[in-house]
Amino acid sequence: MMHGGGYTVDARIRWPEWLPWIAALAGFFLLPEYLSLGARILIYILFALSLDLILGYAGIITLGHSAFFGLGAYVAGIVSAKLGITDAFVQMAAAAAAAGLLGALTGAVILRTRALTLLMLTLAITSIILEIANKATWLTGGADGLSGVVVAPILGAFRFDLFGRTAFLYCLAVLFLGWLLARRLIYSPFGAMLTGIRENTQRMHAIGAPVYWRLVGVYTLSAVMAGVAGALLTQTNQFVGLNVLGFEPSGELLVMLILGGVGRLYGAFIGPVAYLIAQDLLAKQFPEYWYLGIGLLLVAVVLFARGGILGLIDKWMPFSKPAASAKASAR
Amino acid sequence: MDAVLETRSLCKSFGALTVAQNIDFRLRPGERHALIGPNGAGKTTFVNMLMGALRPSSGRILLGGDDVTRAPQAQRVKRGLGRTFQINSLFRNLPVLDNVALAVAERRRIALRMWRAAGSYKEIIEESTQLLATLGLAGDLTTPIVDLPYGKQRLVEIAIALGLRPRVLLLDEPAAGVPSAEAERILQLLEKLPPEIAILIIEHDMDLVFRFARRITVLVQGEVLLEGTPQEVARDRRVHDVYLGEQHHG
Amino acid sequence: MILYVISVGLSVTMGLMGFINLAHGVFAMAGGYVFATALGRFGVPFPLALVLAFVSVALASVVLERLLYSRLYGAGELAQVLFTIGLIFVAAAVARMIYGTLAPPVFLPEYMKGEVDIAGRGFPTYRVFLIVFSAALIAALWFGVERTRWGAMVRAAVDNRGMAQSVGIDTRQLFTLTFALGSGLAGLGGALGADIIPVQWSYPFEHLVYFLIVVAVGGLGSLRGPFVAALLIGIADTACKYWIPELGAFLIYAATIAILLWRPQGLFGARA
Incomplete structure (x- = not known):
């Protein structure tokens, strides 16, 4: 199932699109001992969705998307632990605003460049923020991490419980909203326009699109979404560590999205699910094999299956193929 | 009548290579104008400068009387400029x-x-x-x-x-690489375009140019060699020498 | 200096072949491991161990290049980035399986251990050796690229691949050789630096940013660029950590961003 958007596509929600939500709710009732993993997966799906917007649809390659995720996580944590504001939505709004601001500012600066330079700039920006978080111990806790994050009961009624039930449902609700927005965006004229930029920037210029500003716009939106995902992570863990920033979380996220399939909306769902569950099963017992496996898989995906898991499903089940779309998504 | 698109001593050079030299060019509303010249004369470069895809080294570009020399492509398009590409884009x-x-x-x-x-x-x-x-x-x-x-x-x-x-349409070899029967069809379509659109067409096929254009500008090595009606251009000795002699390129 | 030896190799592969090779640190790591193992376990003499590190890494890279890299020359940046990240994962895992999580100790020969007296002050012999050796290497490379036939061909291929091919240069073979040289240099750099920068399985991750900065700042396809950049960054980094440790690597990144915005193609890069 491809989700390319555009003017010839039927944008109504088809039944398979409800499956992830049914699966999530089923998981909630059937696997209560895995709820914290579940919440982590939901958060990463939101994060991957934000990356898919800029990478899969607008074609911006970045190694620094963790900058926004990490900033959101830290801002939410600081608002709670240092300012004493425990309202979940205020924390999230602060995180979203900070990430959005960073996205707009850095986007305005770096999106004039391309290729390796762009890649380096994104990497340098997340590295800088990592360095700040590491050194500003009074604010962030430095290498020890920021603890003492308190989140008041959501809407005054739902307390974060030890078993992570509230956290899971809270993440699920936020992800649902994020998905709804992302899906709207992808099928809208704006989404079609982004696909146009990815497909042929030269032509977009020639039909009068101020490409640079459009990219800054979508970059900012994506940063907001990543910031919200970061805030969710802080709120569910009630802790922030340095591992939310820098190259590694960016690379990991990229891997998840690639495994799932880029530019397909649901690649951002399948990727984190597969990656994080496999990691949970394998990584602790056999860390070497885990890295080996991920590495080999990545090489294999690049060489043989550019569309990721969803791409393979498309290939093997040739029904319901819209006329055109994400063929070029893995460029 | 006022020109809808105009350049004044437009120049462009890449290092030591000059690809446009003091081009003065006027396109009137609804005009059918052709830009011809041998390969490497700087025709596509000229179009790229008109569009804003390339910044000229010096000189001015006026669109509807306003200076757009430094305006980005998007603004020029909003003011009524449109183009096609020689190589499909x-x-x-x-x-x-x-x-x-x-x-x-x-x-x-x-x-x-x-x-x-x-x-x-x-x-x-x-x-x-x-x-x-x-x-x-x-x-x-x-x-x-x-x-x-x-x-x-x-x-x-x-x-x-x-x-x-668009009010002004820049066509960069619309029939490039197309067999002649289909080129004929493209020409018929172009002839049916609304008369108020001013069209600048770059073309190698002389039959097509002489049928379609009312004015022709000949560009050689970045310089305007001659501008005139098709008859004037066809009669000109220099055009024969530099261009018509090798017209079997396109 | 070590940074330079490693990065110049990367500059060669990235600049010449237009391939975004994030896995370059893998070759440096491999060189370091080969070197440490040869010295420690098999008692290979020091100079021979260096040669071994260079040659074995270069050979291994030829295999990789022929089998895998060459398939992706025409592919997009994203594919290259992902592919090389994948390679890093694989290499890190393999390294961890063989060597565990600790860096193997590096047994330098006695004559490298003491101090030498230069202008009345004592300097560790090994560091002096590193600087002299790297300088010699730079001179050799410079000579190679500027004066030899191979250098001329490489530069021609960088400037215009199609043209180089049409005048009868076998660019494919040239690329393989160049890739091997670039990787070999990384291996050599990793080996030389093994005493100072511990060779661990996480090596390619940890230093990736530095290699990339050096190349991006220096400019692709230039030998002088990464040299100047490595020197600048090395000095700035040390100075920074010495005088204002609270800022850490912050200034390096900030400087990188500033330089890249000022000159997106790097300090000495060919104009894009």
């Missing part, structure tokens, strides 16, 4: 309809709408469909460009530009 993986609809959406300023589905903007789809129908592409609306024969791709190239409803 299409959204190759998108359906034909979307190729045109993207341009129509930009012109109608709905390209930033993020909520309603693109497919629900009936006015965009209807306009694009009609436009494609006038070019004989009504049967290919949902075909991705990659699956479209080359001749039809050239038509989509023109359709995208027309979706902008």
